[in-house]
Amino acid sequence: MAKELFPGWIQYKEDIAINRISGALTNAIFFVDAGGKRRLLRVYGVGVDQLIDREKELAWLARLGRLNLGPRLLAIFGNGRFEEYVESITLNHNDIREPNISKQIAQCMARQHAIVKIYPPQQKKDTDDRHILEIWQNVDKWYALVMRLLPTLKQQHPHWIPLLDLYNFDQLGKDIERSKEILSDIKSPIVFGHNDLQYGNILKRDDTGALVLVDFEYAGYNTRGFDLANHFVEWRYDYHGERPAAMTEPFPTKEEQVRFIQAYMDTNKTELGMDDDTSVEEIQKEMEAWLMGTHLGWGLWGLVQASQSEIDFDYFYYSMERLNAFREELVKWNLLD
The missing domain is CATH 3.90.1200.10 (Aminoglycoside phosphotransferase (APH), C-terminal lobe)
Structure with missing residues (x-):
């Protein structure tokens, strides 16, 4: 998926390191490292779409991005998304x-x-x-x-x-x-x-x-x-x-x-x-x-x-x-x- 969404980021899956972040209560959150670059991966929790309006959330993320408030949204897929990693x-x-x-x-x-x-x-x-x-x-x-x-x-x-x-x-x-x-x-x-x-x-x-x-x-x-x-x-x-x-x-x-x-x-x-x-x-x-x-x-x-x-x-x-x-x-x- 990383190769598909970000051409040129990685060549082989062995080049990628994935580490889960603890403490998230709605999603599973991971740091994805490859080629000297880190991105944040968010995988939506089971059944969470009953709790959250994803279309509304993504619309607000786009608006906030235009205002330079919060990390940029990089890519979305069926049950999650990639976001900019902030050092x-x-x-x-x-x-x-x-x-x-x-x-x-x-x-x-x-x-x-x-x-x-x-x-x-x-x-x-x-x-x-x-x-x-x-x-x-x-x-x-x-x-x-x-x-x-x-x-x-x-x-x-x-x-x-x-x-x-x-x-x-x-x-x-x-x-x-x-x-x-x-x-x-x-x-x-x-x-x-x-x-x-x-x-x-x-x-x-x-x-x-x-x-x-x-x-x-x-x-x-x-x-x-x-x-x-x-x-x-x-x-x-x-x-x-x-x-x-x-x-x-x-x-x-x-x-x-x-x-x-x-x-x-x-x-x-x-x-x-x-x-x-x-x-x-x-x-x-x-x-x-x-x-x-x-x-x-x-x-x-x-x-x-x-x-x-x-x-x-x-x-x-x-x-x-x-x-x-x-x-x-x-x-x-x-x-x-």
């Missing part, structure tokens, strides 16, 4: 807590969010913003998929049945609608969100030390509060630790949240020329409200993955912890309402 190191779970790196991530997030000014969403008349947001498109699709997969999950894993029955997925449908009502009242601007800003999707360039965001499979229009909440929840994971599927690490403190949000706002103002008089505290409130949205989305995602993924990761534990966290947040906001 870099991938951040780890400790790096994102380092104050200067956290500020840099906030700057990257602000620049990516601003893409909405270049590629605004198509707003339908007489409708609210919910149909635009990736989170609700995904939740509706993934919830329907989970309901179809429940019998399969129970058949494949009988020891999961007590927990699945206890959770009550019929009630979850009502909880989802209630969360939509609550979050529709939270004012948070629509941005172009990464929506999966975990440490493994952030590279630090060897030459300049600048950060580069990668893996835009879940990217699209979402609220600012969602993308912030999603990133802060990712502080809780160490995907290379002893319990990679569990939230074992601390959530960012108020001080760490303020530092991140302030760097985000400063980038909007000084670099992007966006005038926003929203206070740090108001943006914190957006983030806190949208925690329920990020827990819900990834909880459903995890159950779909548990039914079909071949990647060595405890998707079932991950999904149930996230879905329980969603209900805890929902109870909290119901009491406040």
